[in-house]
Amino acid sequence: MKTRTLLAAAALAAIPLGLLAQGALDPSELAKPATDSWPTYHGDYSGRHFSMLKQITAANAKNLSLAWMYRTNPSPENAIVGGTPPPVVPGRGNAAPASGGPTIKSIPLMVGGVLYLTAPNHTWAVDARTGQQLWHYLWQGRGVIGNRGVGMYGGWLYFETGDNSVVSVDAATGKERWHQRIAPEGATNFSTSAPLVIRNHVILGAGGDSGRNADWVESRDPETGELQWKWMITPAAGEPGIDTWPSPQASAIGAGGPWQPATYDPELNLLYVPTGNPTPSYNGRAREGANLYTCSLVAINPDTAKVVWYYQFSPHDTHDWDATEVPVLIDGTIDGKSRKLVALAERNGYFFLLDRLTGKSLLVKPLVESVNAYTGLDKNGVLIPNKEKEPSPGGSLVSPTSDGATNYPSPSFDPLTGLFYTNATTDYSIFYLPPDPGAPSGYGRGGEWHTGEFHTALKAIDYKTGEVKWEHKYDQSGFAGGTYPGALTTAGGVLFTGDPSGNFIAFEAATGKILWHCPLGNTYQSNTPETYMLDGHQYVLVAGGDTLFAFYLQ
Amino acid sequence: MSGAWKIVGAVGLLAGGFAAFARAQQPASTPAPAAPLGTPPVAAAPIDPAAVSRGQQTFVQNCSFCHGLDARGGAEGGVDLTRSQIVIGDATGGELSAFLKTGRPPRMPAFGNLTDAQVSDIDAFVRSQNITSGGRAPLVALVVGDPKAGEAFFNGAGKCSTCHSVAGDLKGIGSKYDVITLQGHIVLPRGSGGWPSLKTPFEVNNPPNVPRKVSVTEANGKVSTGDLVSISDFDVVLRDGAGLRHTFARNGDTPKVEIKDPLEAHVEMMPHLTDEEMHDLTAYLVTQK
Numbered sequence: 031m032k033t034r035t036l037l038a039a040a041a042l043a044a045i046p047l048g049l050l051a052q053g054a055l056d057p058s059e060l061a062k063p064a065t066d067s068w069p070t071y072h073g074d075y076s077g078r079h080f081s082m083l084k085q086i087t088a089a090n091a092k093n094l095s096l097a098w099m100y101r102t103n104p105s106p107e108n109a110i111v112g113g114t115p116p117p118v119v120p121g122r123g124n125a126a127p128a129s130g131g132p133t134i135k136s137i138p139l140m141v142g143g144v145l146y147l148t149a150p151n152h153t154w155a156v157d158a159r160t161g162q163q164l165w166h167y168l169w170q171g172r173g174v175i176g177n178r179g180v181g182m183y184g185g186w187l188y189f190e191t192g193d194n195s196v197v198s199v200d201a202a203t204g205k206e207r208w209h210q211r212i213a214p215e216g217a218t219n220f221s222t223s224a225p226l227v228i229r230n231h232v233i234l235g236a237g238g239d240s241g242r243n244a245d246w247v248e249s250r251d252p253e254t255g256e257l258q259w260k261w262m263i264t265p266a267a268g269e270p271g272i273d274t275w276p277s278p279q280a281s282a283i284g285a286g287g288p289w290q291p292a293t294y295d296p297e298l299n300l301l302y303v304p305t306g307n308p309t310p311s312y313n314g315r316a317r318e319g320a321n322l323y324t325c326s327l328v329a330i331n332p333d334t335a336k337v338v339w340y341y342q343f344s345p346h347d348t349h350d351w352d353a354t355e356v357p358v359l360i361d362g363t364i365d366g367k368s369r370k371l372v373a374l375a376e377r378n379g380y381f382f383l384l385d386r387l388t389g390k391s392l393l394v395k396p397l398v399e400s401v402n403a404y405t406g407l408d409k410n411g412v413l414i415p416n417k418e419k420e421p422s423p424g425g426s427l428v429s430p431t432s433d434g435a436t437n438y439p440s441p442s443f444d445p446l447t448g449l450f451y452t453n454a455t456t457d458y459s460i461f462y463l464p465p466d467p468g469a470p471s472g473y474g475r476g477g478e479w480h481t482g483e484f485h486t487a488l489k490a491i492d493y494k495t496g497e498v499k500w501e502h503k504y505d506q507s508g509f510a511g512g513t514y515p516g517a518l519t520t521a522g523g524v525l526f527t528g529d530p531s532g533n534f535i536a537f538e539a540a541t542g543k544i545l546w547h548c549p550l551g552n553t554y555q556s557n558t559p560e561t562y563m564l565d566g567h568q569y570v571l572v573a574g575g576d577t578l579f580a581f582y583l584q
Numbered sequence: 585m586s587g588a589w590k591i592v593g594a595v596g597l598l599a600g601g602f603a604a605f606a607r608a609q610q611p612a613s614t615p616a617p618a619a620p621l622g623t624p625p626v627a628a629a630p631i632d633p634a635a636v637s638r639g640q641q642t643f644v645q646n647c648s649f650c651h652g653l654d655a656r657g658g659a660e661g662g663v664d665l666t667r668s669q670i671v672i673g674d675a676t677g678g679e680l681s682a683f684l685k686t687g688r689p690p691r692m693p694a695f696g697n698l699t700d701a702q703v704s705d706i707d708a709f710v711r712s713q714n715i716t717s718g719g720r721a722p723l724v725a726l727v728v729g730d731p732k733a734g735e736a737f738f739n740g741a742g743k744c745s746t747c748h749s750v751a752g753d754l755k756g757i758g759s760k761y762d763v764i765t766l767q768g769h770i771v772l773p774r775g776s777g778g779w780p781s782l783k784t785p786f787e788v789n790n791p792p793n794v795p796r797k798v799s800v801t802e803a804n805g806k807v808s809t810g811d812l813v814s815i816s817d818f819d820v821v822l823r824d825g826a827g828l829r830h831t832f833a834r835n836g837d838t839p840k841v842e843i844k845d846p847l848e849a850h851v852e853m854m855p856h857l858t859d860e861e862m863h864d865l866t867a868y869l870v871t872q873k
Contacts, residue, residue: 173649192649218653240652400855424728424863425767427854458854460768460862462725479768484851505815505843531816547818 053142053201054185057227057252061296068140068560070291071179071224072440076359077293079442081561084522085568090583091524091536091545097569097580098161102131104152109168110204112197113151131576133556136179136224137440137516138571138578139187140562145571146182146201147578150174150192150222155204158564161580165204169197174220178291181225181232183252188232190221196234198255210255212236218243224291226301228332231258233301237287239350241309245287249332259335263288263305263323271322280317285309286324290354290438295370295386300329300338302359302372302386306352307344311432312421312463312476314348321346325353327374329389339389342412344378348420348476349403349461350432351378356440358450359386360493373493375441375452377434378403380413381496395496397436397489398456400429421463421476431459431480439516440558442525447539449490449499451525453514455507456485482508486530488517490542500542506530516558518570526570528555534572534579548581550574632708639709642702646695655710662692665710680707725763727867729860734868737861744865747849750872758872767866771857772850794847798822800832801840808832812843 055069063074065083073079086094132149138156139146144164145156150173155164174192181188187201194213199206212234213219219238226233231249238245248260263286265271267278275281287306294301308324310316323337325344330337343353353376360371372386379401383393391411404413419426429435433455441452459478486507490499508530515528525539532554536546553575561570567582644653650662665671670683681703687694698706738744748754761769774794795811800820802808808830810822820841821831832839845851 172644175649220649418859422728422859423726424859424866425725425764426859427771427857427862429855458771460764460771462764465726479764481768481772481854482774484772484854505817505820505841529816531814531819533816533818535817544817549818 053144055141055182057183057229060227064562066563067142068138068562069182070139070226071137071181072291072293072356073137073560075228075294075296077356077440078358078360078445079356079440079517079558080444080519080521082521083561083563083568084520085563086520086524086536086561086570086583087522088524088538088540088543088545091522093583094536094546094548094570094581095584096548097567097582099580100156100161100163100578102134102147102149102152102154102576102578103163103166104131104149104168106168109166110199110206111168111170112206112209113169113171113191113193113195115170133176133575134573134578135176135557136573137558137560139180139182140560140564140571141182141201143564144201145578146180146187147573148177148179148189148224149576150177152177153180153187153189153197153199153204155201156578158569158580161578167197167199167204167206169195171195174222176222177224178222179224181227183227183232186252188225188227188234188252190223190225190234192220192222194219194221194236196221196225196232196250196255198252208255210250210257212248213238213243219245219287220289222289226291226294227252228294228301231332233292233332235288235290235303237285237289237306239285239287239307239309239311241285241311242283243285244282245285245306247288247292247303247330249335261330261335261337263328264308265322274320274322276316276318281321283309284317284321284324286321286326287352288354289352290356293357293359293372294332295359298370298387299331299333300386301332302357303328303330304354304357304374306354307347307350310476311350312348312461312478314346314420315463317346319346325351325378327353327357327372327384327389329386341382341384341389341391343374343376343380343382344415345412346415347378348415349378349428351376351434352438353377354438355436356438358441358443360443360445360450362448362493364392364494371493373443373450375436375450375454375491377430377437378413379430379435381450381491383493383496393494393496397452397454397491398430398485400456400458401435403428419461421461421478423463423465425460425462425479427458427460427481429456429458431457432478433457433480437514439514442517442519442527443493444519444525444539446521446523447490447519448492448494449539450493451488451490451517451519451527451539453486453488453517453527455514457482457508484508488527488529488537488542490525490539502537502542502544504529504531515555518559518561520561522568526559526561526572528572530554532574534559534574548579550579551577553577635705635708636712637709638702639705639707642698643706643709646698647706671707671710725767727763727863727870729863729865729867731864731867731871733860734864734866737864738868742853742861742865743849750869754869754872756873758870763866763870766869767862770865770869771854771862772847774847795823797844797846799842799844800830801842802832803838815841815843 136148143158145158151169153167169191171193185201187199195209197209213236218240219236223235232252235247246262249258264281264284292301292303305326308321325347326340326342328340344351358373362371370386372384374382379398381395381397403419405416419428435454443450458481461478463476486504488502517527519525519539525537533547533549557573559572570581655665684695798812799809810824813821
């Protein structure tokens with residue numbers, strides 16, 4: 031049954047080769063790890079952020095040098111403009127920020143020698159050989175905190191806008207083909223995720239934790255933009271999971287936004303959707319119960335929208351610990367048996383290993399030693415929240431802060447070392463909630479006092495045991511606002527990531543030895559590095575603020 | 585907590601029980617109820633409805649993503665401005681105007697490009713929201729501890745009296761700080777402070793600044809000391825007694841870098857401090873007027 035569905039969908043999705051123009055992307059290529067392109071946000075479906083390339087090695091990484099840099103240009107001049115402008119204020123333009131360009135949190139796609147990157151309401155095509163801008167698409171509309179990038183299908187690109195539309199443009203020209211609303215005009219949702227293309231599905235997400243909306247994941251037709259299915263994170267009356275909410279009304283404003291791209295196992299045909307925190311964020315009294323399916327990993331069949339399993343990382347979260355971290359798919363060996371696994375380093379301060387066929391929890395281990403908001407595990411291997419550590423009128427001292435021990439930027443799994451790499455911070459906040467928090471909305475009138483970060487490290491974790499094989503402690507602690515630099519590993523034995531001081535660093539993946547570094551200017555690494563071969567060079571790209579840097583060996 | 589929690593029991597519950605609850609092909613979602621717009625006040629200080637309307641437009645464009653469409657805090661944790669002392673503490677909007685020139689990086693960027701007239705309109709809009717919301721009071725922390733137990737902890741197990749004295753450096757501390765700031769500083773007087781809705785007037789005017797001290801010894805024996813500005817594997821920056829900034833490249837152990845944190849005792853205490861001890865200390869110190 032499942033196979034038949036799969037074959038039918040695959041047949042539907044096939045793009046006749048003759049129709050694929052130069053520089054286009056055949057969706058079937060997405061299932062194979064590529065080395066001459068970077069065709070999705072995660073580089074492939076697995077979320078490993080590992081490349082088989084080995085031109086750059088631990089021995090020669092010290093010779094890396096700048097190939098080019100590209101500074102984002104947000105100016106509406108010469109841009110292709112779409113969307114509806116927000117209310118016009120006399121004497122003030124609508125699109126351009128006061129100074130500098132917007133921050134690149136996206137991971138650029140590279141297909142056919144062209145890079146496609148985004149910042150909120152902006153998409154740029156850049157020549158991957160020279161760093162020169164080819165076109166700029168500007169969406170006029172409400173701003174948003176970040177945008178993770180584009181998805182690609184054939185010669186078409188897809189991206190989400192701050193005011194909850196999805197836009198499809200021609201990759202060659204940037205000209206708009208169509209746009210569709212994800213959420214209605216005026217909704218308090220926001221859309222930041224990078225669309226994920228799976229055969230003939232464009233997977234999108236609507237987030238928003240204002241405490242006044244529901245959030246969801248949905249699939250659209252890549253040609254027409256028509257809605258194929260929509261799965262609400264929080265259940266309606268009569269649906270499974272509604273017993274984890276006090277009422278359908280509470281669930282209907284419970285959020286859980288999937289504001290990060292999912293990962294996907296083509297063999298199991300399962301989409302792994304990481305979900306955000308419940309709302310009101312700090313006020314758990316307004317929503318007694320586990321609050322499914324927030325702060326969870328949900329395995330969904332992308333053809334039918336059927337949920338096959340779920341696992342909740344933070345039941346009844348009251349600390350704004352979105353579980354939108356990257357579900358990293360690992361084909362590994364546990365107790366001598368080959369297993370399909372998924373590993374996550376979570377904002378709540380724990381490392382998790384699950385069986386990705388069943389959702390069975392195999393390992394839960396503190397990522398930072400200071401975690402103190404849970405009392406243990408229940409019989410299903412799920413963390414039990416400590417009531418005493420919920421926000422309270424007198425204040426509850428909790429580690430980590432709402433920024434998390436880690437956050438959305440991608441960790442990396444290197445199958446050659448068997449290590450899972452992530453930056454992690456040990457810190458505390460005092461979480462408050464007034465005795466009578468009143469009407470639940472937003473943060474539920476709660477708040478937190480950041481006591482100050484004091485320990486940050488890059489950790490190399492054995493995925494089977496959760497043990498730290500090596501760690502590099504940074505002398506300076508803390509990444510501002512949870513903007514942890516993402517990581518990339520390569521078959522050349524090199525791990526690329528950033529430190530809290532704005533340096534982009536190449537480490538030896540096996541040992542943690544520093545091989546090379548480059549300061550990114552008066553800013554921090556703001557995305558996750560990527561790599562690909564072009565013209566015989568292995569390029570490594572990383573963003574620092576409004577600038578994209580490309581390195582190679584000269 | 586240490587050691588892995590290995591799960592050995594059956595977890596079959598998770599595997600199969602939820603196979604059939606797709607909510608496919610749902611109609612477009614119902615939008616959340618629109619936030620009430622600012623309406624002219626009835627019996628409060630007069631606010632120009634035209635200014636409210638203009639202010640709302642400017643607000644939606646510049647501020648709403650973080651602070652919500654109705655200024656009551658929003659999607660990304662911007663504070664509830666209807667309870668902001670900067671807004672409601674100054675009827676003219678002048679304080680807000682000054683604040684927007686600099687912002688509070690990294691979370692709150694500067695909006696120096698807004699004209700005074702635009703800021704004044706934003707001020708009017710936010711005030712109108714406060715009135716329609718019934719003027720909710722700013723959040724305050726409750727004192728829930730036992731002052732006697734706090735005093736005993738201060739002089740005993742907490743070892744606070746090793747460095748501090750309520751007759752000396754902490755004299756009158758209970759009238760200097762509000763409860764939230766006081767409790768935050770008890771834990772560590774360097775915190776980045778409240779978020780999203782706890783910025784107290786004291787905190788806004790007195791950002792915590794207790795820098796680490798650093799000593800740099802170069803290969804030729806020259807020693808430089810000062811406040812640590814920043815440090816990475818590759819460089820260290822200090823500010824000397826005259827306020828001048830000095831940058832040194834680092835190469836392994838050269839130069840030799842020694843850092844002393846005057847707040848080390850707080851940092852060491854934090855992982856062991858219970859909420860009860862923290863509440864008791866706060867209850868004790870608020871009595872030190």
